[in-house]
Amino acid sequence: MRSLFLLILVVIFYYFLKSIFTSNKNKNELSGNRKEPERIDDMVKDPFCETYVPKSTALSSLFGGDRFYFCSEDCLEKFKKKNSV
Numbered sequence: 001m002r003s004l005f006l007l008i009l010v011v012i013f014y015y016f017l018k019s020i021f022t023s024n025k026n027k028n029e030l031s032g033n034r035k036e037p038e039r040i041d042d043m044v045k046d047p048f049c050e051t052y053v054p055k056s057t058a059l060s061s062l063f064g065g066d067r068f069y070f071c072s073e074d075c076l077e078k079f080k081k082k083n084s085v
Ligand SMILES: [Zn+2]
Pocket: 046, 048, 049, 050, 051, 070, 071, 072, 075
């Protein structure tokens, strides 16, 4: 009876170790396979005219530590003027 209890403990311990080992392995695999997602068609909002433009073609500018994206230089300039007053 006591040896059976010990056997169960050993089995639990075995599965416990196995789960730790496999979870670490999965973590390593995930971090190893992690790649920067392609953001070609990431849409950003023009805060001036409120249209959505692809990030790749949008004009970006920093205002007070925040990055804003614009559909055109015209919008960028107008936004600058509006926010500098
Ligand atoms: Zn615009």
